[in-house]
Amino acid sequence: MSEMSAGLAQNSVDLETLAAEVVAQAMKAGASDAEAVAREDDEFSVNVRMGEVETLKESGARGLGLRVFFGKRSASASTSDLTPDGIRQLVQGAVALAQVTEEDAFAGLPETDEFGALTDDLHLYYDDVYSLPGPERIEWAKRCEAAALAADPRITNSDGGSFDAATGRKVLANSRGFVGSYRTSYAGVSAAPIAADENGAMQRDGWWSSARSFALLESPEAVGKEAARRALRKLGARRVPTQQVPIVFAPEVARTLVGSIFEAASGDAIWRHASFLAGALETEIAAPGVTIVDDNMMLLANGAGGFGTSPFDGEGLPSRRTVVVEGGVLRTYLMNTYAARKLGMKSTHNASRGLAGTPGIGCGNLYLEPGTLSPEEIIGGVEKGLYVTGLMGFGTNLVTGDYSRGATGLWIEKGELTHAVEEVTVAGNLRAMFKNISAIGNDLVFRTSVASPTLRIDGMTIAGA
Secondary structure (H helix, E strand, O other): OOHHHHHHHHOOOOHHHHHHHHHHHHHHOOOOEEEEEEEEEEEEEEEEEOOEEEEEEEEEEEEEEEEEEEOOEEEEEEEOOOOHHHHHHHHHHHHHHHOOOOOOOOOOOOOHHHOOOOOOOOOOOOHHHHOOOHHHHHHHHHHHHHHHHHOOOOEEEEEEEEEEEEEEEEEEEEOOOOEEEEEEEEEEEEEEEEEEOOOOOEEEOOEEEEEOOHHHOOOHHHHHHHHHHHHHOOOOOEOOOOEEOOEEEOHHHHHHHHHHHHHHOEHHHHHOOOOOOOOOOOOEOOOOOOOEEEEOOOEOOOOOEOOOOOOEOOOOOEOOEEEEEEOOEEOOOEOOHHHHHHHOOOOOOOEEOOOOOOOEEOOOEEEEOOOOEOHHHHHHOOOEEEEEEEEEOOOEOOOOOEEEEEEEEEEEEOOEEEEEEEEEEEEEEHHHHHHOEEEEEOOOOOOOOEEOOOEEEOOOEEEOO
């Protein structure tokens, strides 16, 4: 355990008691309802570049957030001052704000019978993330970068290697009797090498491994070699002519398309009429093979909890599995209590909560279910097209569905990857893109909380030379 995390442990605050006491103080001050969130986090991060330590960070933080209701008026406040005086000021500030805000007919906590938490061990916390002594954590970052640099003489420089570890604890308590808490852990290692061709033209790429447990990380050597492979395959990149061809999205970029569906199906976007999926429930919005699931209780294949797994959501409703799109048909929007009330529906237990502000809407483990084809089979079925491995910019309009992103990747000719491609834009409309998914890979892997297998989409335009 690091000195920082050991210090936090020694000075540990009973966060459950603290959150419950803050709620009690708010009720005593006249609130009709109250909700408190307490967090405790610590983090270690090291970045090395060309074998030398560039940045080293070790930090710990605690914070407390309070949301109070006076009938249909509400307000929130947060603090990192957990002294009695700091907490008193937090309560007074939230109460004073609530009394001058506008009434909102849809505001309020969920109903009492809706609260709950999963009781199974979701394997979110492993105490081995700090098992390496500090010098060895630095060594992991160096080993990862060194493996990338040693992979090929054309790897001439580096944007660095890194090692990260973190643990956290979250508590939620409210005036309707709910108190819940859970702990999380994280470890990661990455490298970002730079390759140069014979003319000095440079290309950068990277790779990483992340896990709940240090023991589940890939080796720094494996990560470094993969980062090098990805940088090297970008050498010799050139533009291609403007044309309409099939586009194959690699998993690490296909996941952003799944994320766009989440944003468009978010209850907040729906009630604001800011989504192309408004009014689309129970209609076909994607190809028949497309099923998208949001699973907040998932365990990964390695036995650890998913990156989006938790026992309850940001309002204290028990986590669950929600099928968002089933066989191409939009089955539900994703909602917290507020959005559900605005839409006359029920929460899908997707509330997300920071310390300050009102609950938002977040996903758990969001993914597009895999198909049966290998990535090689999907690429092999393309006569001429683009295999997209990187996207740039923010060219997604959720109101219209229009999609346009800068892209890099590899050109496909007669089912083979031929040369690298850069400085092109891929464009279409999400409505058509999801209906034109013509192949789904079998390579679903969770590297973050949003995941997708390889996807082939027909009918898109490449804007190039």
